Amino acid sequence: MLDTIYFDLSRYLITAGLVTLLLWAFGRWLEIRRIQKRHAKAEDYRREFLSSLRTVFVFSITTLSSLLMRETGLVRFSFETPDLTILALECITIIIAHDAYFYWMHRTIHHRRLFRTWHLHHHKSRTPTAWAAYSFSGWEAAAEAAFVPLFLLAATTLGVEYSGWAIFVFLWHMIFRNVIGHCGVEIYPRWWVDSPLTQWWNTVTHHDLHHSSGTWNFGLYFTWWDRWMGTEHPRYRETFREVTGRQEGRPGPESVPSQ
Template identity: 40%
Template sequence: MTSVFDRPLSDVFLIISGTTLLRYLLFAGFAYVAVWIVLRSRLLHRRIQKSFPKAKHLRREIGYSLLTVLIFASVGVGMHMAQKAGYTLMYSDFHEYGWGYFFFSLAALILLHDAYFYWAHRLMHHPKIFARVHLVHHKSTDPSPWAALAFHPFEAVLEAGILPMAVMLFPLHVYTLLAFLGFMMFLNVLGHLGFELYPKGFTKNPLTGWNNTATHHNMHHRYFNYNYGLYFNWWDRIMGTNHPKYHETFERITTTPLIGSAKTSSIEVAEEGA
């Protein structure tokens, strides 16, 4: 059986671009169809912003996301070449490090990426960079699930940079990378969902409040200068960059249970100033 590391570059590019595209379409497509179309009328009371983006904005999000897929695949080819040259610590034999290390390395990669993303995101908001690069993503002031990968090409390279760095820092199994990419896409789509699915009190509960929410990231798209975190909330807490009305807004949106009365569908979302 041919090892993943022994395939030609053309095969590697096709495999990575194909699996990345499939992952994007499955996660973003399912979220859009399920929440924005099928369950839309039943979940309007959990809509974070009352309006919906026009079709041209959705097309822009999809277009940039497809470009990102190609860029991610190109970075993957670079990682493959680095592996062949002996510059990475990727491995394909589970017995080499065992199952315990597999799960430990997955958790470590998630924590590393959360820190990497926060500070890279702060960099993207530097005045000299924002208008030239990050504005592409922020044109979605009310994002849809399709915005999950809608980046400027330079930002897409920066986003993908976590993986080449990680595989040179500590050993990572190929399946660890796949599990991480699935986790990343799931929470990325959830952050751009535009509807809040978590229950009231979630952000203030010490057992769950360290997780970010759709409300958290939607407020970042709306107000720009707060809520930079990705998976977890602790970097925003440490650096004082949570929006001052984040918890208040979350509680207002989640006043009615997830499957609530259609009469609550016009719930008002407060106009907080940045």
């Protein structure tokens, strides 16, 4: 159990710590490209950090459950050296599957009957920071953590023995994208949302608008589901261009919509 806590905790601390450090090191950029005018308060950082520790605990129980399910033969995955092409395909598949799971789980917990108990805690971070990545209620943490065992059960049912290394890469990718999406500063280049090669990849502004408006942009990694389901913020691209187009000496998140 201690090993799984250590694994899940270190992913959170290393990623959130590294992103915080990088933003601090590039302080001038941080001010120009800060998405919201409002700043997170000390109590926000405290709440985000403490509830993330609770989520780490829930995640480590799930990691342990997946390992126990493997022992009992309920799910199959191996840590043998994988073929690199198969490993890449497995990583892409689980990331795309998680993006779909997250979108629909996220929309479900926005339902008025569930929101207060399941998801309000995450939305207390109206101006999120990198430390909000795991800031969930216990219920939401369980729903988030359930994905890996459910995915492994589905793969095993279909007769696929997943590589443990693909799960490992997926978990690091997940926390990295999650921390970036909450860091409050736009890090992607100005052309990102206008190029067909990159506009399908979520930016920081994308998820930041979810926190400031609450009713748009439910996706985690990609813009696909929000576009297909008509839930992309109507001013997403405009806001992104405004944030990334600011000139030095004239910073100001004035045009970022709050609703």
